[in-house]
Amino acid sequence: MAKHIPVRRMADVKEPLVLFLIGMRINTFWRVWEWLPSFLAMGPMIVELYKNPELGFLRARTEMAGRTITVIQYWKSFEALEAYASQGDRKHRPAWTAFYKRATSGTGAVGIFHETYVVRPGEVESLYVDMPADFGLGGAVGTAQVGVRTESARQRKG
Numbered sequence: 165m166a167k168h169i170p171v172r173r174m175a176d177v178k179e180p181l182v183l184f185l186i187g188m189r190i191n192t193f194w195r196v197w198e199w200l201p202s203f204l205a206m207g208p209m210i211v212e213l214y215k216n217p218e219l220g221f222l223r224a225r226t227e228m229a230g231r232t233i234t235v236i237q238y239w240k241s242f243e244a245l246e247a248y249a250s251q252g253d254r255k256h257r258p259a260w261t262a263f264y265k266r267a268t269s270g271t272g273a274v275g276i277f278h279e280t281y282v283v284r285p286g287e288v289e290s291l292y293v294d295m296p297a298d299f300g301l302g303g304a305v306g307t308a309q310v311g312v313r314t315e316s317a318r319q320r321k322g
């Protein structure tokens with residue numbers, strides 16, 4: 165189990181970065197051959213991104229809730245994320261094309277989504293107590309210990 169840090173810490177956001185939520189929803193479980201390829205496409209991309217830090221990816225965490233699987237990702241910039249998505253020599257662009265080829269069956273057995281947020285210093289707040297050092301936004305950008313001037317959420321945001 166990852167070691168957790170007993171003091172109160174906050175993400176140390178010094179520069180803008182991007183929070184990217186991406187995922188899939190299994191609409192029809194039994195049509196496995198329709199949703200499984202989308203499910204299987206994600207892992208190799210995450211491996212590719214961790215292996216190539218120059219692409220601007222920082223880190224990711226996967227959450228599952230009912231029919232929906234969400235990968236929470238942190239990126240250095242919107243431009244880096246956009247560039248990765250469109251690069252023909254990387255794993256994403258072929259997966260994009262393959263998805264729409266499969267989707268022509270029109271059953272809607274799998275849904276996909278993404279949401280992109282630009283996170284700016286002064287517009288974000290976080291707190292971690294007894295959490296592993298590599299968790300969440302703090303894990304992506306580093307953390308600072310909460311002090312007298314950052315006791316409340318409002319102060320940490322400022």
Ligand code: HEM
Nearest residue numbers: 186202205206209210245246249256259260261263264276
């Ligand atoms: C590390 C994982 C992934 C990242 C960072 C990522 C990122 C992105 C981004 C930024 C776009 C928007 C591109 C643009 O419009 O300029 C996009 C579109 C798309 N992605 Fe991904 N993606 C990932 C995984 C996947 C997977 C696993 C699939 C497989 C189903 C997929 C399928 C698609 C499709 C079909 C689109 C086009 C959607 C549309 O505009 O109609 N992506 N992705």
